Amino acid sequence: MKPTRDDALVDLLDRLLDKGALLTVDVIISVGGVPLIGLSLKAALASM
Amino acid sequence: MVEGGMYVYSVVSTESDVGMETTGIGDACVCVLSLGDIAAVVHQCAPVPYTTENEQMAGEWVLTHHKVIEEATRSFGTVLPMRFNTIIKGDEHTVRQWLRKNYEMLKKELEGVRGRAEFGVQIFCDESTVEQRVLENSPEISVLKQQMEKMPKGAGYLYERKLSQHMKEHVSQELEVLSKGFCETIGEHVERVKVDENVRVPDEYGDKRLVVSLSCLVHDDDIGKLGVVLDEIEESGGVSVRFTGPWAPFNFVHLECGE
Numbered sequence: 281m282k283p284t285r286d287d288a289l290v291d292l293l294d295r296l297l298d299k300g301a302l303l304t305v306d307v308i309i310s311v312g313g314v315p316l317i318g319l320s321l322k323a324a325l326a327s328m
Numbered sequence: 329m330v331e332g333g334m335y336v337y338s339v340v341s342t343e344s345d346v347g348m349e350t351t352g353i354g355d356a357c358v359c360v361l362s363l364g365d366i367a368a369v370v371h372q373c374a375p376v377p378y379t380t381e382n383e384q385m386a387g388e389w390v391l392t393h394h395k396v397i398e399e400a401t402r403s404f405g406t407v408l409p410m411r412f413n414t415i416i417k418g419d420e421h422t423v424r425q426w427l428r429k430n431y432e433m434l435k436k437e438l439e440g441v442r443g444r445a446e447f448g449v450q451i452f453c454d455e456s457t458v459e460q461r462v463l464e465n466s467p468e469i470s471v472l473k474q475q476m477e478k479m480p481k482g483a484g485y486l487y488e489r490k491l492s493q494h495m496k497e498h499v500s501q502e503l504e505v506l507s508k509g510f511c512e513t514i515g516e517h518v519e520r521v522k523v524d525e526n527v528r529v530p531d532e533y534g535d536k537r538l539v540v541s542l543s544c545l546v547h548d549d550d551i552g553k554l555g556v557v558l559d560e561i562e563e564s565g566g567v568s569v570r571f572t573g574p575w576a577p578f579n580f581v582h583l584e585c586g587e
Contacts, residue, residue, distance in 0.1 A: 294524070
C-alpha cells in the first residue's frame with residue numbers, strides 16, 4: 281500500500297500541537313500554546 | 329530592550345540565502361535567516377503566543393504553520409519542525425545568535441533526518457475478530473460459554489457477568505500481544521519507530537479497536553518496502569491498516585538547546 285494524506289487532519293493536529301521540537305531555552309517565551317488555543321484548534325479541525 | 333518576537337516554523341539545511349515565497353500565520357512575511365549552512369524559517373511577530381477563541385481562525389493558523397513547514401521541506405529537504413506557537417523573544421540577531429550557539433546540535437539533528445520522513449501507521453481490528461481469537465485460544469472461556477448456554481433462561485446471569493469480565497481481560501491481553509508483534513515486524517523495516525500515546529483517530533474508525541499507533545522514521549528508499557510489509561499485515565486477516573505521510577519528523581527531533 282501507499283501512504284496517504286487524505287483525511288489526515290487528525291494526524292496533523294497530533295503532530296503540530298503535541299509534538300514537534302520543543303525548545304528549552306530562556307529566549308523561548310511560549311511553547312505549545314495556551315490550553316484554550318489547543319482546545320479551539322482541535323474543535324475547529326475536527327469539524328473541517 | 330528587546331520588544332519583538334520571532335515565530336519559528338522550522339530549522340533547515342541550506343547552502344545559500346535562498347528565500348521562500350510564502351506567507352505565514354496572519355499573512356506574515358516568512359523569511360529564512362541563515363547561519364552558515366543552516367537556517368531558521370521565521371516571521372516577525374509580537375512577543376506573545378497566538379491565541380484566539382475563533383475556531384476557524386485557529387484552524388487556519390495550524391494549517392498555515394503546516395503549509396510553511398511543507399514548503400520549507402520542498403525547498404530545503406527534510407526540516408526540523410517546530411511545534412505550533414514556538415516564539416523566540418528578540419529579533420533577527422537573536423535568532424542567528426541562537427543558531428550559532430546551538431549549531432552543532434542542530435546540524436547533527438538535521439543530518440539524522442536527511443533523506444528521511446515520518447510516516448504514521450495505525451492498525452485497527454474489529455472487536456468481534458479479537459473475541460473470536462480469544463474463544464479459539466482460551467479453553468477457560470469456551471467452557472464458561474458452554475456452561476452458560478446449557479442453563480435455563482435467567483439462571484445464567486452470574487455466569488454471563490463472569491464470562492464478560494474474562495472476555496474483557498483476554499481481549500486486552502490479546503491486543504497487547506498483537507500490538508507487540510506488529511511493532512516488532514514494522515520496527516525491522518524502518519529506521520526508528522515510536523508508539524504514539526493518546527492518539528486521535530478519524531471518525532470512520534470509531535467502531536474499531538485501535539491495536540497500535542506508530543510513528544516511523546523511514547528512509548526515502550524504504551517507503552515501498554514498508555508498504556509491502558503493511559500489505560502483508562493486512563492480508564494476514566482481521567485488521568485494517570492506515571498508512572499516512574510523509575510528514576516532517578515531528579516525533580523524531582529532540583532539541584536540547586542552550587540559551
